[in-house]
Amino acid sequence: MQAYLLDFANFMLRWLHVIAAIAWIGESIYFVMLDNSLRTPKAAEDRDKGVFGEMWAVHGGGFYHNQKYATAPAKLPEDLHWSFWKAYTTWLSGFALFVLLYMASPSIYLVDPNADWTWAANLSGWQANAMALLFLLGGWVVYNELCKRISPDMTRDGVLSLAVAVMMVVVAYLSTQIFSGRAAFLLTGAVMATAMSANVFFWIIPGQRRMVAAMKAGEAPNPLDGKRGKQRSVHNTYFTLPVVLLMISNHYSFAYSHDHAWAIMSLFIFGGALIRQFFVVMHAGTIQPAYPVAGTALIAVAFWVAMPSGASSGDAGDASTSLAEIETIVEARCVACHSSSPTQEGFAAPPAGIVYDASDQIVRQRDKIREVVASGYMPLGNMTGMTDEEREAVAAWSGSQ
Numbered sequence: 345m346q347a348y349l350l351d352f353a354n355f356m357l358r359w360l361h362v363i364a365a366i367a368w369i370g371e372s373i374y375f376v377m378l379d380n381s382l383r384t385p386k387a388a389e390d391r392d393k394g395v396f397g398e399m400w401a402v403h404g405g406g407f408y409h410n411q412k413y414a415t416a417p418a419k420l421p422e423d424l425h426w427s428f429w430k431a432y433t434t435w436l437s438g439f440a441l442f443v444l445l446y447m448a449s450p451s452i453y454l455v456d457p458n459a460d461w462t463w464a465a466n467l468s469g470w471q472a473n474a475m476a477l478l479f480l481l482g483g484w485v486v487y488n489e490l491c492k493r494i495s496p497d498m499t500r501d502g503v504l505s506l507a508v509a510v511m512m513v514v515v516a517y518l519s520t521q522i523f524s525g526r527a528a529f530l531l532t533g534a535v536m537a538t539a540m541s542a543n544v545f546f547w548i549i550p551g552q553r554r555m556v557a558a559m560k561a562g563e564a565p566n567p568l569d570g571k572r573g574k575q576r577s578v579h580n581t582y583f584t585l586p587v588v589l590l591m592i593s594n595h596y597s598f599a600y601s602h603d604h605a606w607a608i609m610s611l612f613i614f615g616g617a618l619i620r621q622f623f624v625v626m627h628a629g630t631i632q633p634a635y636p637v638a639g640t641a642l643i644a645v646a647f648w649v650a651m652p653s654g655a656s657s658g659d660a661g662d663a664s665t666s667l668a669e670i671e672t673i674v675e676a677r678c679v680a681c682h683s684s685s686p687t688q689e690g691f692a693a694p695p696a697g698i699v700y701d702a703s704d705q706i707v708r709q710r711d712k713i714r715e716v717v718a719s720g721y722m723p724l725g726n727m728t729g730m731t732d733e734e735r736e737a738v739a740a741w742s743g744s745q
């Protein structure tokens with residue numbers, strides 16, 4: 345019952361998380377598009393009011409006329425629309441999901457028993473949880489310090505972007521050394537997503553509040569607040585595509601159970617950011633095919649790097665393991681979870697819908713079994729203590745007997 349409750353809560357939270365993220369990222373993409381699509385206002389009276397850009401649009405059967413002021417209108421309207429709950433809801437629901445799934449079963453989902461760094465392979469459950477929290481917090485602190493130190497007055501944003509890019513490669517690398525591949529991808533995405541929400545919470549919204557307060561007091565708002573808000577929302581824009589990719593990566597074990605998962609992750613991050621750049625520039629009026637071409641090239645490299653070695657190349661010749669031996673191994677190492685009624689604590693239903701109760705179910709999934717066993721991804725967290733000999737026996741299973 346408890347496992348079922350957790351599964352159901354997970355399902356509903358994921359729903360909320362995806363909806364909130366769609367709303368937030370959709371709005372963020374919309375505003376970047378709007379900003380880059382602004383043209384000098386046609387009417388002299390608008391220019392006299394301080395409007396520096398406008399965009400006309402037709403949508404849902406209506407005509408819209410957006411105007412952006414160079415600094416602010418002479419008088420602020422009473423009902424100013426603010427955007428922050430979408431960002432906060434996305435982060436809070438995402439964090440709750442992380443707690444419910446990963447932190448509730450750290451030895452299954454967070455710890456990589458085959459990690460190169462032995463201390464990481466031997467982390468206890470609570471240590472792994474503490475490491476994960478530290479990782480998220482540390483990511484934000486380092487990113488925020490980079491912004492504050494490298495480009496405090498927003499004049500060296502180019503250098504800052506470079507530093508953030510290098511930081512993301514380091515984050516990707518460290519995450520794969522410390523945590524299981526699946527958690528590493530998620531946590532790297534979560535470092536970016538946390539930076540995005542924290543940018544809204546600690547800088548963008550407080551900056552806007554200071555600007556509004558200054559205007560209400562009849563003073564000129566500090567232009568640094570506006571510029572900093574812009575700097576951080578630009579970062580958020582380039583994070584969006586990579587974050588979404590990393591968040592959905594947990595279905596694709598070929599990527600995160602690879603020996604060079606950090607490199608694959610970095611290729612995806614830069615590929616996503618380059619593709620985003622194409623749209624940013626396009627809305628400003630220029631088509632630059634070089635960006636999506638470069639982004640796709642990076643993803644093609646990721647495809648090549650992540651390709652499972654010999655996963656489907658087949659047969660190990662004479663030394664093939666018999667089906668009876670395979671059944672014994674699968675029974676001992678996999679069926680605790682992959683059964684129509686799992687016995688492993690915390691599993692209410694077969695994970696990923698994969699069941700190995702009968703011989704034909706095992707035979708049908710031969711290639712997939714060999715792939716996940718060879719990469720070390722399964723058994724998850726090696727909870728069932730699969731030995732190297734058993735892995736070799738699975739690798740040598742040709743399926744001909």
Ligand code: HEC
Pocket residue numbers: 452526594595596597598674677678679680681682688695696698712713716717722723724727728730
């Ligand atoms: C401790 C529980 C557990 C054990 C033991 C276990 N698995 Fe899994 N398995 C899971 C979970 C959870 C998932 C879903 C993980 C995910 O979505 O990334 C999964 C997913 C899979 C998948 C789908 C992977 C994909 O790429 O979609 C395969 C195949 C698989 N397991 C095979 C095996 C085999 C073979 C064994 C035994 C050698 C095994 N599992 C042992 C929990 C387990």
